[in-house]
Amino acid sequence: MEPAVKISVQNLSVFFGRHQALRGLTLNVTANRILGIIGPASSGKTTFLRTLNRMNDLDPESRAEGRVLMDGADIYHPSQSAVQLRKRVGMVFALPMPLPMSIYDNVTYGPRLSGIRDRAILDGIVEQTLTSAFLWDEVKDRLNMLALRLSGGQQQRLCLARTLAMDPEVVLLDEPCSGLDPISTARIEDALSVLKARYTIILVTNNTKQASRVADETAFFLMGELVEMGETSQIFTVPRDQRTSDYVTGRFG
Amino acid sequence: MRIPPKITQAMAVILLGAATLFTVIVLVLIIAFVLKRGVPEISWEFLSTKPKEMGKAGGILPTVIGTVLLPLLAILIALPMGVGTAVYLSEYTRENRITKIIRFGTDCLAGIPSIIFGLFGYIFFVTMLGMGWSMLSGGLTLAIMILPTIIRTSEEAIRAVPQAYREVSCSLAATNWETVYKVVLPNALPGIMTGVMLGIGRSIGETAAVIFTAGSSLMMPNSLNDSVRTMSVHFYLLAREGISNEKAYATAAVLVFAVLFVNLTAYWMMNRFIAKRSR
Amino acid sequence: MQDSPNTPVHPKRPARRRVAGAFVTWCSDHLARYVFLAVAFSATASLLLIALFILKEGVPFIVKIGFKDFLFASEWDPSAGKFGIYPMIIASLWVTLGAMLIGAPLGVAGAIFLTQFVPRSVMRIIKPMIELLAGIPSVLYGFMGVMVLAPFIRNHLGGPGLSLLAGSIILGIMVLPTVISISVDTINAVPRTYLEGALALGATRWQSVHMVILKAARSGIIASIILAMGRAVGETMAVIMVVGNAVKIPHSALDSVRTLTANIALEMGYATGLHRQALFATGVVLFVVVMILNSLAMAAMKRKTGS
Numbered sequence: 076m077e078p079a080v081k082i083s084v085q086n087l088s089v090f091f092g093r094h095q096a097l098r099g100l101t102l103n104v105t106a107n108r109i110l111g112i113i114g115p116a117s118s119g120k121t122t123f124l125r126t127l128n129r130m131n132d133l134d135p136e137s138r139a140e141g142r143v144l145m146d147g148a149d150i151y152h153p154s155q156s157a158v159q160l161r162k163r164v165g166m167v168f169a170l171p172m173p174l175p176m177s178i179y180d181n182v183t184y185g186p187r188l189s190g191i192r193d194r195a196i197l198d199g200i201v202e203q204t205l206t207s208a209f210l211w212d213e214v215k216d217r218l219n220m221l222a223l224r225l226s227g228g229q230q231q232r233l234c235l236a237r238t239l240a241m242d243p244e245v246v247l248l249d250e251p252c253s254g255l256d257p258i259s260t261a262r263i264e265d266a267l268s269v270l271k272a273r274y275t276i277i278l279v280t281n282n283t284k285q286a287s288r289v290a291d292e293t294a295f296f297l298m299g300e301l302v303e304m305g306e307t308s309q310i311f312t313v314p315r316d317q318r319t320s321d322y323v324t325g326r327f328g
Numbered sequence: 329m330r331i332p333p334k335i336t337q338a339m340a341v342i343l344l345g346a347a348t349l350f351t352v353i354v355l356v357l358i359i360a361f362v363l364k365r366g367v368p369e370i371s372w373e374f375l376s377t378k379p380k381e382m383g384k385a386g387g388i389l390p391t392v393i394g395t396v397l398l399p400l401l402a403i404l405i406a407l408p409m410g411v412g413t414a415v416y417l418s419e420y421t422r423e424n425r426i427t428k429i430i431r432f433g434t435d436c437l438a439g440i441p442s443i444i445f446g447l448f449g450y451i452f453f454v455t456m457l458g459m460g461w462s463m464l465s466g467g468l469t470l471a472i473m474i475l476p477t478i479i480r481t482s483e484e485a486i487r488a489v490p491q492a493y494r495e496v497s498c499s500l501a502a503t504n505w506e507t508v509y510k511v512v513l514p515n516a517l518p519g520i521m522t523g524v525m526l527g528i529g530r531s532i533g534e535t536a537a538v539i540f541t542a543g544s545s546l547m548m549p550n551s552l553n554d555s556v557r558t559m560s561v562h563f564y565l566l567a568r569e570g571i572s573n574e575k576a577y578a579t580a581a582v583l584v585f586a587v588l589f590v591n592l593t594a595y596w597m598m599n600r601f602i603a604k605r606s607r
Numbered sequence: 608m609q610d611s612p613n614t615p616v617h618p619k620r621p622a623r624r625r626v627a628g629a630f631v632t633w634c635s636d637h638l639a640r641y642v643f644l645a646v647a648f649s650a651t652a653s654l655l656l657i658a659l660f661i662l663k664e665g666v667p668f669i670v671k672i673g674f675k676d677f678l679f680a681s682e683w684d685p686s687a688g689k690f691g692i693y694p695m696i697i698a699s700l701w702v703t704l705g706a707m708l709i710g711a712p713l714g715v716a717g718a719i720f721l722t723q724f725v726p727r728s729v730m731r732i733i734k735p736m737i738e739l740l741a742g743i744p745s746v747l748y749g750f751m752g753v754m755v756l757a758p759f760i761r762n763h764l765g766g767p768g769l770s771l772l773a774g775s776i777i778l779g780i781m782v783l784p785t786v787i788s789i790s791v792d793t794i795n796a797v798p799r800t801y802l803e804g805a806l807a808l809g810a811t812r813w814q815s816v817h818m819v820i821l822k823a824a825r826s827g828i829i830a831s832i833i834l835a836m837g838r839a840v841g842e843t844m845a846v847i848m849v850v851g852n853a854v855k856i857p858h859s860a861l862d863s864v865r866t867l868t869a870n871i872a873l874e875m876g877y878a879t880g881l882h883r884q885a886l887f888a889t890g891v892v893l894f895v896v897v898m899i900l901n902s903l904a905m906a907a908m909k910r911k912t913g914s
Contacts, residue, residue, distance in 0.1 A: 128499065130495070130498065130499060133494075133495070133498060135422060158501050158502070158503055159501070161498070161499055161500070161501040162501040165499065165500075166499040168492075168495070168496070168499075170492070172492045172493070172495070172496045174493060174496060174497070174511060175493070175515060184497070184500055184502075184510075185500040185501060185502075188500065188501060188502050188506055188510075189501070234496075237500065238499075238500075241500060241501065
């Protein structure tokens with residue numbers, strides 16, 4: 076069975092004012108797999124991620140050329156709404172960013188915006204997503220507590236649950252474990268491995284070891300270009316490009 | 329012969345300190361003087377009965393009502409307009425020609441003397457729109473007067489909300505408007521409230537603009553169309569017409585307490601705002 | 608421990624309702640934008656309205672009577688058709704100047720002392736006190752002027768007591784909070800590195816202050832003074848109570864005078880026809896003067912942030 080292509084990026088270039096952040100990117104994201112994106116700082120990894128849920132639109136200086144198709148439809152087409160897109164493509168940011176509300180309200184923020192008011196359904200969403208994020212047992216007795224009181228690792232898992240509560244199709248994670256302790260990192264990685272059965276996951280990480288642990292496929296970005304992409308095992312053992320080899324062996328980074 | 333720097337420093341400190349002390353003493357003395365003469369005259373009866381003989385005897389109840397209602401009306405009008413302006417300037421646009429015009433208008437409005445507001449209120453609300461000397465005229469005029477303050481403090485409060493919250497809200501598929509009323513405004517509320525208290529404080533002390541728009545009737549107001557006298561106006565008329573010095577001092581003392589209360593509340597809110605942000 | 612990740616997170620609403628919901632969201636977002644835009648112009652619109660009406664009432668009068676006979680004539684006698692406001696202009700000028708001579712040095716000195724030579728804990732009490740004093744109604748200051756200052760002047764310096772001098776002193780005290788507040792903010796905004804650099808070079812505190820910090824804070828302090836001047840020119844109630852309100856060109860500080868603002872406030876209550884227009888024309892003059900002062904202050908502020 077041919078694996079389905081969830082997102083198809085065709086010759087994507089992104090500019091911020093006069094600065095070009097992405098150059099002619101072309102790649103396909105396979106559904107229900109984890110794609111890891113590695114590369115040194117300022118290689119355009121975060122920019123690429125933010126293009127997929129049109130978060131770059133928030134910056135009035137940004138401009139995108141090329142096409143980004145999800146399930147065959149161009150997400151930048153004028154008829155497409157960015158807001159509707161973000162219901163299907165969720166994002167977890169690098170720094171845990173809980174909203175200044177209770178744990179419960181954080182998770183139900185998105186669903187309530189979509190019009191879900193039934194308390195029973197919301198309760199169900201909260202339990203299910205917090206469980207998927209491996210956080211339920213730790214917070215189930217204090218859902219009304221201010222989310223800011225949680226530890227960093229817990230906050231990040233909360234952010235994951237919050238994103239899952241939107242019932243997206245794609246989950247984007249931007250260096251989600253930077254600054255987290257190894258145990259929290261492990262928990263999040265475990266969650267991702269389970270979640271890929273249901274979602275398409277794209278994970279940006281500057282920790283190559285994490286990519287080799289978790290990702291099915293890996294893409295290597297360098298200075299706004301896609302240098303190489305393939306199965307993780309191949310990228311890390313027999314990369315085709317010399318630059319990839321230099322990076323994964325730690326010659327630069 | 330050069331004076332050694334340590335000596336010039338000592339001289340400077342003494343001079344500056346003396347100037348500061350003088351300033352503080354003068355300002356405190358003024359308040360103390362008013363309170364000393366006025367507080368003995370204040371009683372519950374004073375606050376709750378109507379004046380007799382144009383204020384020579386009796387209490388100041390109608391003016392208390394006026395001093396409460398007029399700023400309230402002004403805030404009811406100025407708050408939505410001010411917060412709306414602040415929201416537009418920070419959430420819906422970036423700096424361009426239009427925002428420069430809006431800011432220019434706001435800054436200019438802030439500097440206009442109150443007598444001009446009185447003139448304008450008189451010619452526009454009282455005369456041209458036919459509202460007469462009324463709470464409505466007074467409230468509308470005061471609203472325009474405090475608008476710049478509300479805009480300024482609201483914008484500051486809104487800009488202080490961390491950008492991260494907006495990004496998160498956006499990524500959870502909220503529209504700009506939903507982000508504003510679900511995340512930004514609730515978090516900016518303490519700062520906005522500070523502006524509200526400042527506006528109320530200004531309205532309480534305002535005399536020139538109020539006399540020419542709300543009039544100076546000593547009767548209890550029954551509707552928005554009735555003229556009403558505020559404590560500031562009452563105080564001014566008592567003093568100027570020489571009606572009663574004791575009652576004037578008493579009214580002044582009540583006014584001082586009112587301003588004190590409003591400012592302390594504003595200060596307390598501001599502190600809560602700062603504390604909440606740094607948590 | 609957890610459910611199978613394949614169970615649906617929340618029930619999918621029928622497609623038609625989802626599309627309708629999306630449309631409503633889009634509509635309300637765009638509507639919100641336009642509503643806010645309209646509201647944002649409220650301050651500017653009010654300003655225009657005020658300018659329009661004051662000018663509409665006052666300018667025709669100035670045109671009719673003539674610039675010279677209005678601004679530079681010394682006789683003000685509405686019943687005889689004489690509308691010279693020159694004495695009022697001089698009065699406003701001198702009262703304001705006098706007020707700044709008192710308020711500016713004291714205010715700036717106070718600001719410097721409070722920011723540089725006073726521990727922060729004391730500052731935290733004093734600054735709100737000063738802001739509180741800024742909120743005291745002006746009529747109160749005027750009253751103190753009448754009850755305390757004017758008799759003092761009359762008894763010890765001569766003249767009627769209600770005078771230009773009394774006005775200047777009271778106004779000077781009234782603008783102190785403004786000057787202090789803004790100057791304090793300006794001085795505090797000077798980067799700490801400036802001070803530390805000067806101290807590291809062996810300067811005493813006072814030397815660093817007047818050679819480095821004051822120079823950096825200069826435009827902000829000047830702006831605060833100009834702003835205070837604008838407020839002094841526009842002050843009405845306190846001034847009315849203490850300056851005597853006689854229409855004449857002052858020859859000494861002990862003379863009674865009448866300012867532009869007092870003129871308007873005193874006669875507006877019963878003026879009609881041409882007389883009333885004359886008062887609006889006085890308002891126009893006041894408006895223009897204050898606008899100029901405020902623009903100067905804004906320009907001075909911008910120069911600070913520009914550098």
